[in-house]
Amino acid sequence: xxxxxxxxxxxxxxxxxxxxxxxxxxxxxxxxxxxxxxxxxxxxxxxxxxxxxxxxxxxxxxxxxxxxxxxxxxxxxxxxxxxxxxxxxxxxxxxxxxxxxxxxxxxxxxxxxxxxxxxxxxxxxxxxxxxxxxxxxxxxxxxxxxxxxxxxxxxxxxxxxxxxxxxxxxxxxxxxxxxxxxxxxxxxxxxxxxxxxxxxxxxxxxxxxx
Numbered sequence: 001x002x003x004x005x006x007x008x009x010x011x012x013x014x015x016x017x018x019x020x021x022x023x024x025x026x027x028x029x030x031x032x033x034x035x036x037x038x039x040x041x042x043x044x045x046x047x048x049x050x051x052x053x054x055x056x057x058x059x060x061x062x063x064x065x066x067x068x069x070x071x072x073x074x075x076x077x078x079x080x081x082x083x084x085x086x087x088x089x090x091x092x093x094x095x096x097x098x099x100x101x102x103x104x105x106x107x108x109x110x111x112x113x114x115x116x117x118x119x120x121x122x123x124x125x126x127x128x129x130x131x132x133x134x135x136x137x138x139x140x141x142x143x144x145x146x147x148x149x150x151x152x153x154x155x156x157x158x159x160x161x162x163x164x165x166x167x168x169x170x171x172x173x174x175x176x177x178x179x180x181x182x183x184x185x186x187x188x189x190x191x192x193x194x195x196x197x198x199x200x201x202x203x204x205x206x207x208x209x210x
Contacts, residue, residue, distance in 0.1 A: 001185045003030040004070035008038045008077045008088035009110075015145045016076045016110045022149045023074060023108075026171075027178050030185075034066055038087045046094045053094055060094065067095060072185035073105040073133065077119045084109075084119035084127075092127045097207060101132035102192045104184035106177055107139040116141040129209025136184050138177050142170065 005023055009016035020035050027033045041059045044052050053060045067073075077085040107123055109116040120139050128135060142149070148167040 001030050001071040001182060001189070002069055003027050003033045003072050003074065003181075003185075004066055005033065005035045005074040006038060006076065006088070006091070007035065008075065008085035008091075010039050010085065010087055012037075012039055014039070014078065015112065015142075016078050019108065019110055019142055019145065019149060020074075020076055023076075023174065023178070026174060029178070029182055030072070034070075036063060036066065038085070038091065043087070043091060043094070046090055063091070064095070064099060068099045070100075071103065071189055072181050073100070073103060074108060074181070075105055075123070076108040076110060077123070079109055079111040079116050079119045082115070082118040084122050088123075089127065092131060092133075095131045095133075097130065097132040102188055102195065103133055104136050104181060104188050105133045106181045107135055109139070109141045110145050111141070111143055112146050114143050116143055130207075132209070134184075134188065136181060138180050140170075140174065140177055 005020050005027075007014070007016040007020040017037050020037070024033050024035050041063060042057050043060060043063070044055055044058055046052055075088060077088050105128075107120050109119045120141065124135055127133075144166070147163050148170055150167075
């Protein structure tokens with residue numbers, strides 16, 4: 001099973017990229033894991049036309065190749081003003097169901113505070129109707145992200161006890177989520193193969209969601 005992790009912060013050296021690195025190092029049960037940091041890619045603002053995806057400076061074709069060959073996807077977004085990353089939403093609008101439809105996705109929200117639920121709700125509501133990605137029931141909200149999933153704890157001793165407990169809990173939860181995503185990817189690969197053979201009459205009429 002091939003896993004693709006996309007971190008969608010608009011900042012280089014972001015906390016979203018830090019979380020992506022941890023997830024990459026923890027996903028050894030997948031055959032191959034790749035990470036795309038969207039802020040380092042050149043993607044046009046999509047205007048609804050296929051031609052706009054493939055201008056001379058666009059990295060779209062290389063990204064779409066990875067989307068086509070992955071069996072499971074992790075989408076990591078920071079929460080800014082209660083919304084998901086516009087870079088991520090732009091990518092999801094560019095993506096076609098023929099390439100990524102019926103593939104499982106684990107949603108991850110990253111926030112340096114105690115919120116983080118709004119991007120998950122936003123993506124579940126309106127990000128997948130046309131590209132037909134399937135968000136699994138489980139998701140992750142990485143709260144107070146600057147304090148956890150670090151290699152060196154720079155807080156004082158009194159704080160570090162509580163932080164260590166939260167860090168241990170979220171690492172265990174991440175392990176569970178990756179375990180669940182792996183099994184979804186195995187099951188849904190079989191589903192995609194079945195749907196390619198067992199087609200419905202004029203199913204091209206329903207390429208877009210309702």
